[in-house]
Amino acid sequence: MQGIDRKIRVLVAKPGLDGHDRGAKVIASALRDAGFEVIYTGLHQTPEMIVNAAVQEDVHIVAMSILSGAHMTLFPKVRELLDGAGANHILLTGGGIIPVEDIEDLESRGIGRLFGPGTPTTEIIDYIQDWFGGQETS
Amino acid sequence: MSTIEKDASASSELLALLREQEDELSELKERLSRWEQSCADAPEREILFSTVSGREIKPLYTLLDRTASQYQDALGLPGEYPFTRGPYSTMYRTRLWTMRQFAGFGTAEETNERYKYLLRQGQTGLSVAFDFPTLMGFDSDHPRSLGEVGVCGVAISSLHDMERLFDGIPLDEVSVSMTINGPAIILFCFYVVAAEKQGISPGVLRGTVQNDILKEYQAQHAWIFPPEPALRCIIDMFEWCSENAPKYNPISISGYHIREAGATAAQELAFTLRNGFEYVERAIARGLDVDSFSPRLSFFFDVHNDFFEEIAKFRAARRIWSRVMREKYRAKNPESWRLRTHAQTAGVTLTAQQPENNIVRVAYQAMAAALGGTQSLHTNSMDETLALPTEKSVRTALRTQQVLAFESGVTNTIDPLAGSYFLEALTDELERDALAIFDEIDCFGGVVPAIEEGWFQREIAMSAMLQQREVEAGDRVVVGVNHFTEGSEEVEIETLHIDSGIEESQVAQMVELRARRDPEAVERTLRELRESSRTGGNLVPRILECARAYCTLYEIRRAMEDVFDSYKEPVFF
Numbered sequence: 001m002q003g004i005d006r007k008i009r010v011l012v013a014k015p016g017l018d019g020h021d022r023g024a025k026v027i028a029s030a031l032r033d034a035g036f037e038v039i040y041t042g043l044h045q046t047p048e049m050i051v052n053a054a055v056q057e058d059v060h061i062v063a064m065s066i067l068s069g070a071h072m073t074l075f076p077k078v079r080e081l082l083d084g085a086g087a088n089h090i091l092l093t094g095g096g097i098i099p100v101e102d103i104e105d106l107e108s109r110g111i112g113r114l115f116g117p118g119t120p121t122t123e124i125i126d127y128i129q130d131w132f133g134g135q136e137t138s
Numbered sequence: 139m140s141t142i143e144k145d146a147s148a149s150s151e152l153l154a155l156l157r158e159q160e161d162e163l164s165e166l167k168e169r170l171s172r173w174e175q176s177c178a179d180a181p182e183r184e185i186l187f188s189t190v191s192g193r194e195i196k197p198l199y200t201l202l203d204r205t206a207s208q209y210q211d212a213l214g215l216p217g218e219y220p221f222t223r224g225p226y227s228t229m230y231r232t233r234l235w236t237m238r239q240f241a242g243f244g245t246a247e248e249t250n251e252r253y254k255y256l257l258r259q260g261q262t263g264l265s266v267a268f269d270f271p272t273l274m275g276f277d278s279d280h281p282r283s284l285g286e287v288g289v290c291g292v293a294i295s296s297l298h299d300m301e302r303l304f305d306g307i308p309l310d311e312v313s314v315s316m317t318i319n320g321p322a323i324i325l326f327c328f329y330v331v332a333a334e335k336q337g338i339s340p341g342v343l344r345g346t347v348q349n350d351i352l353k354e355y356q357a358q359h360a361w362i363f364p365p366e367p368a369l370r371c372i373i374d375m376f377e378w379c380s381e382n383a384p385k386y387n388p389i390s391i392s393g394y395h396i397r398e399a400g401a402t403a404a405q406e407l408a409f410t411l412r413n414g415f416e417y418v419e420r421a422i423a424r425g426l427d428v429d430s431f432s433p434r435l436s437f438f439f440d441v442h443n444d445f446f447e448e449i450a451k452f453r454a455a456r457r458i459w460s461r462v463m464r465e466k467y468r469a470k471n472p473e474s475w476r477l478r479t480h481a482q483t484a485g486v487t488l489t490a491q492q493p494e495n496n497i498v499r500v501a502y503q504a505m506a507a508a509l510g511g512t513q514s515l516h517t518n519s520m521d522e523t524l525a526l527p528t529e530k531s532v533r534t535a536l537r538t539q540q541v542l543a544f545e546s547g548v549t550n551t552i553d554p555l556a557g558s559y560f561l562e563a564l565t566d567e568l569e570r571d572a573l574a575i576f577d578e579i580d581c582f583g584g585v586v587p588a589i590e591e592g593w594f595q596r597e598i599a600m601s602a603m604l605q606q607r608e609v610e611a612g613d614r615v616v617v618g619v620n621h622f623t624e625g626s627e628e629v630e631i632e633t634l635h636i637d638s639g640i641e642e643s644q645v646a647q648m649v650e651l652r653a654r655r656d657p658e659a660v661e662r663t664l665r666e667l668r669e670s671s672r673t674g675g676n677l678v679p680r681i682l683e684c685a686r687a688y689c690t691l692y693e694i695r696r697a698m699e700d701v702f703d704s705y706k707e708p709v710f711f
Contacts, residue, residue, distance in 0.1 A: 044274075
């Protein structure tokens with residue numbers, strides 16, 4: 001663990017109409033157990049609602065879970081709104097049922113790493129801590 | 139010999155027999171304890187010997203594990219009370235399970251083509267997957283639908299879409315299952331009117347609409363209205379179907395989504411059955427005769443990885459359902475005691491790593507469903523953790539069922555594992571667990587208060603977390619994920635890509651529809667629906683009128699929502 005002056009704050013979000021929240025809840029619990037401050041949005045959030053929550057809660061990271069196939073619309077939309085709200089310092093990452101080509105495409109467009117089914121939660125925690133460490137030193 | 143002498147000799151014979159059995163059991167006990175000692179020399183492998191649901195399994199089961207008192211009480215014969223051995227007397231020797239692959243994507247036309255393909259491949263029933271906007275009651279041209287139209291299922295926003303979905307498919311011959319819950323009453327009415335346009339009366343329709351709102355609040359989360367008005371709509375459908383569509387199942391009480399969200403086998407069993415009893419109680423409270431609707435209640439269970447626990451779950455479900463329906467709700471018609479079920483292999487067990495391994499997982503799960511005595515089955519495709527399945531992977535999944543049904547021999551005799559010390563002990567255990575969970579739910583005062591407290595949701599999330607921890611600690615082996623991972627990095631399979639032009643074409647259809655229909659009929663039928671929502675009375679005839687006037691899904695939803703309001707979820711993790 002880093003020497004943390006302030007806790008890493010993460011917003012776990014479920015955008016769109018997709019109700020599959022098993023993954024989001026498991027990730028939220030695992031991140032909380034790892035010592036992060038976690039806020040969970042609940043279901044059926046619009047991109048606007050997510051960005052408002054991210055800004056209000058002053059989070060470092062937004063982690064979206066999408067199993068509906070709408071990832072190509074929702075990730076860029078939330079990124080765009082975050083940037084528009086002057087929150088381009090916030091990392092947008094996430095996971096779900098996302099084909100490999102789409103992951104590559106999204107990652108090349110300013111979205112952070114995206115994780116598929118079966119990813120150990122430790123891998124996600126490490127990724128967030130590394131990213132956060134990089135932010136602090138830069 | 140006198141009668142008294144005869145009786146005396148019979149009872150002494152019986153006594154001798156009992157003594158003999160007792161001797162046999164105590165001898166078995168002794169031998170078993172010697173056997174256990176001898177086993178101490180061979181240490182067990184260091185892995186979990188519990189089921190995926192965390193149930194401890196002993197190394198050996200014997201006659202001593204039989205707890206259910208009498209064969210006749212606990213098992214009976216197939217097709218007879220308490221239906222443990224199967225809901226029908228001749229089972230697969232008369233009729234195989236229905237092979238029913240859940241499908242839908244893109245526009246109504248594209249899905250219509252996939253259905254015709256599946257029917258040509260020997261599939262025997264259809265199962266409609268709707269897209270998320272439809273599941274939530276939004277039209278394709280609603281702003282909330284952006285990016286989700288036709289992506290995860292087919293987009294159906296009006297009768298016009300439903301007509302195109304079944305174009306050229308005779309609805310009097312094919313049984314159709316529709317997975318829809320929040321707006322189920324609306325999509326059901328679209329379907330009935332689509333059949334009407336084919337010249338088919340509701341009286342001959344065979345099929346099922348999922349229509350199980352309680353598990354939506356608990357696990358799947360595609361709700362619209364709060365519990366009370368949502369339950370009213372469901373009982374309206376029970377009532378309307380019992381009078382007008384007696385061969386149609388107005389509900390499929392579903393454990394699938396509860397299990398997929400993380401529940402254990404026992405939780406899936408108990409929550410599902412308890413939800414079923416909730417619907418029964420609501421219908422009785424409406425004044426319906428229990429035997430007028432109960433024969434058409436159908437079920438839908440998951441088939442997960444643990445082979446024997448899953449088989450036991452199906453058998454326990456039938457036994458519990460029949461006993462409670464008969465003893466508590468006083469159903470007199472044996473059809474009301476008979477639990478019929480659809481099954482689907484467990485999507486949550488599929489891995490993105492080495493996806494070909496999924497074919498094997500699905501095959502074992504499918505075999506458990508057949509040995510559990512399911513009435514219909516969907517087998518998942520190997521590529522579903524990556525995208526919607528391709529035509530080829532769906533065909534392999536269907537072929538898996540055909541190999542099982544026609545090559546493996548498991549269909550030759552009914553309930554072939556009955557009498558297995560292990561399976562019967564598991565069946566009894568699952569039954570006991572479910573009854574204990576019923577008591578917990580009753581402590582809340584029923585299903586709806588427990589939902590409002592978030593109890594089901596927390597129980598399910600906790601089970602999911604425990605399972606995840608076992609996997610991450612490496613205690614629960616998942617082949618290709620935490621063990622045997624060589625080759626897991628390269629995923630080289632074709633996946634299905636949905637044409638992104640769907641949204642525009644669907645939106646264009648909507649514009650055309652709105653221009654073409656009679657605005658007065660739309661306005662009038664919606665007003666009447668709003669009125670009936672407020673005053674009471676069965677809503678099905680009202681919504682059928684809306685469907686005939688080509689009111690859209692969202693228009694009908696809004697009319698009801700004006701009166702019913704919408705559901706607010708308690709948020710936690």
